[in-house]
Amino acid sequence: MPGRVRKDPLRKPDRPYLALGLEGSANKFGAGVIKHFEDGSTAVLSNIRHTYITPPGEGFQPRDTALHHREWALKVINDCLTKADVSMHDLDCICYTKGPGMGAPLQSVALVARTLSLLFNKPLVGVNHCVGHIEMGREITGAQNPVVLYVSGGNTQVIAYSRQCYRIFGETLDIAIGNCLDRFARVINLSNDPAPGYNIEQEAKKGKRLLALPYTTKGMDVSFSGILTSVEAYTFDKRFRANGQPQNSNDEDIITPADLCFSLQETIYAMLVEITERAMAHIGSKEVLIVGGVGSNERLQEMMGIMAQERGGKVFATDERFCIDNGIMIAQAGLLSFRMGFETPLSESTCTQRFRTDEVHVAWRA
Incomplete structure (x- = not known):
């Protein structure tokens, strides 16, 4: 099975859970599917991303980066689901980067997440980008x-x-x-x-x-x-x-x-x-x-x-698979939060450029 698996007896789910994570806070649009098993193990089923690259000497502007994300979102998500061998109907929740990051790219990702949530009647989970990095790092390294x-x-x-x-x-x-x-x-x-x-x-x-x-x-x-x-x-x-x-x-x-x-x-x-x-x-x-x-x-x-x-x-x-911005880290942090009963109402499924790490309630850790 793709990805890595680590058993954690401290937080065993009551059933298998599947989450799709969408990341796009900067110049990378990423999508990943993660699965949590009853025995406490976790599997990365897919982790796809596409990077917006500008010519030498130039940075990436928010407007152009947001356009890149909108152009690549459908392909990246389809490739992600195909590699994971799951459908949107199989998912328990859709997780997206709420912030921090660049405003326009964040808005593009939030829009995609809301659309998928409405189309397939799936709960939304807004994720702090920084916490996503931390939880994926803990999961992969032990x-x-x-x-x-x-x-x-x-x-x-x-x-x-x-x-x-x-x-x-x-x-x-x-x-x-x-x-x-x-x-x-x-x-x-x-x-x-x-x-x-x-x-x-x-x-x-x-x-x-x-x-x-x-x-x-x-x-x-x-x-x-x-x-x-x-x-x-x-x-x-x-x-x-x-x-x-x-x-x-x-x-x-x-x-x-x-x-x-x-x-x-x-x-x-x-x-x-x-x-x-x-x-x-x-x-x-x-x-x-x-x-x-x-x-x-x-x-x-x-x-x-x-x-x-x-x-x-x-x-x-x-x-670089897990260190550089990616969708699977958003799926991991979002699914941990979802399993503790957290959901983001559609009316609050916004994004913010300033979402500090210490504003998050890390309910899944003792």
């Missing part, structure tokens, strides 16, 4: 009570669970880490295919010089706007070579795009490791779970692993 580092294009948070709520210990004070990476990729004209952050990661592997950049942690919070400004300034340095080639054989002091990518990654990931370690010390946890699109970065996982090992702990992370 992490029990970790400190969560949530890093993506629109969010940067250090989170821990307490009393049926995911508490935010620290977060970005300005732009998210993924936004920082995406914007710098546009400055040096890196491709957006498959993702700007991925291409920065590959470029950074060729970097040889660690350049001085602002290291900005403020208690448990971080700031990335100053670092972005500083690394962009290096592109105007007379030593900078956009093609990475010296002008003559004696020119050994050049700064290359690879050096800038390497320096940016090392600095911002060190900041994240620092505040995550503080949270671990505060709650006495030995586990770190990295979720969100930036969480698939191998260097971030490596740096976090070194820190956790020194503390006698362990890092949990998923691959």
